Amino acid sequence: MKVLVPVKRVVDYNVKIRVKADNSGVELANVKMSMNPFDEIAVEEAVRLKEAGKADEVIAVSVGPAQAQDVLRTALAMGADRAILITVDGTTEPLTVAKLLKGVATEEEAGLVILGKQAIDDDANQTGQMLSALLGWSQGTFASEVELGDGSAKVTREVDGGLQAIEIKLPAVVTADLRLNEPRYASLPNIMKAKKKPLDQKTPADYGVTVENRLNVLRVEEPAQREAGIKVASPAELIEKLKNEAGVI
Amino acid sequence: MAILLFAEHDNATLSDQTAKALTAASQIGGDVDILIAGKDASAAADAAAKLAGVRKVLLAESDALAERLAEASAALIVSLAGDYDTILAPATTTGKNVLPRVAALLDVMQVSEVIEVVSADTFKRPIYAGNAIEVVQATDATKVLTVRTAGFAAAAEGGSAAVSSVDAPAEGSDLSSFVQNILSESDRPELNSAKIIVSGGRALGSEEKFQEVITPLADKLGAAIGASRAAVDAGYAANDLQVGQTGKVVAPDLYIACGISGAIQHLAGMKDSKIIVAINTDADAPIFQVADYGIVGDLFEIVPELERQL
Structure with missing residues (x-):
């Protein structure tokens, strides 16, 4: 079985982003970019499936600018076998990405797609569900555990009140939550080897998809800032303030 | 429409x-x-x-x-x-x-x-x-x-x-099936709807200490219990208690952050709370920049003291 792992190039987790002065977006020039952390977890899960003999090939795919090659090389260094870059400049919405991934999943006859539950830039949490819908497959979102069976998979999902276990028919789309696994660091020899692994370049036209945005971003604003309050000296003073000043207890 | x-x-x-x-x-x-x-x-x-x-x-x-x-x-x-x-x-x-x-x-x-x-x-x-x-x-x-x-x-x-x-179409129903829910049993209010939340961070040091320090205060206030990602990752609290970008986003009347430094991912989950209280040994912790009331000090002394005086 082939496992497809879509990965997204995003602003690094540790970067404190800034809204542009003209409110047209977020400052991305000269900002460190990395693989979306949830996608790293997805790559790790796919590589583990291969190591356990449950997957034959792991294919990493990214939709983005030419520089998204970097995150694909990271996926290859972690253990993916080959990579596909669908080059698109500018913002691509989850619906467009899902249409492109459908093209790849169909062409590759993938049996499983694993991707992060959300990207930490747009925080949309949509692409996996949309891809599953377009393919007519089942979906196991926010997964904290995946057990592959014969023709089906048991997925434990992180839900609001705890955990939910479901059985999904294969082929399926699984989205990775934070605690599915701990991704490995790529070793230097594997980083070197990754440079020689195949990376195909494609365009949206190869999959018959037109890139169009359905949401007009009118402005991007700074969030309302909270003012720092006061320091109190003792629990007694705190209780007094909470009772008489804030009125919350 | x-x-x-x-x-x-x-x-x-x-x-x-x-x-x-x-x-x-x-x-x-x-x-x-x-x-x-x-x-x-x-x-x-x-x-x-x-x-x-x-x-x-x-x-x-x-x-x-x-x-x-x-x-x-x-x-x-x-x-x-x-x-x-x-x-x-x-x-x-x-x-x-x-x-x-x-x-x-x-x-x-x-x-x-x-x-x-x-x-x-x-x-x-x-x-x-x-x-x-x-x-x-x-x-x-x-x-x-x-x-x-x-x-x-x-x-x-x-x-x-x-x-x-209305009729439920049969479509899609053969693709997945329910196995079981493993839900946290608790008499506490749910995080998403609680008026008061007492939240613990990595500074608690262990699951036992988390229970020992956070639970009595939450009981006294009739509050829900939350946790930072660091505390959940360390195994001090259950996954579904995580407050933050990738956990729950909450906005209670009162949010008491105990031993939470205030990473931006955590602040994303609680900064719309009406009143924020921070208890932390580090006076420079970012949590104090969003807190209405802060106490700099040892949470193992302050939190039990707070519980006793309430």
């Missing part, structure tokens, strides 16, 4: 997240119908019918809908979509699971985690863990939205809408 609200419920009871999403729906404007997808869910449907401002309640029941799995739920919503301009749900794990599937089947781009309704087609939503707010206009004929309920008050009761049954 009409709006379909996909309700959050557990068949027996209606979640107050539904009432909060109803407020967002009312701000968009138009007739609002509530869809209860479930099994033996007439109690939830009756509760929805009592909310003020509801035109009617649609009740769809089948085995496949009992736990509102994505495939069957999405097929149901799509079968009803022709009558509506806007389809929305609270951004719970169920809403977030189901609605993007609906959006893709309708060839619509979803607007996720709406925090403010600007107009019927324009919404504010947080990006980058809430470090920026995007104002977006949806251009699709049908709007599909999830609503971050922390920003909306619950709609009041006082309605008396009719409940009518």
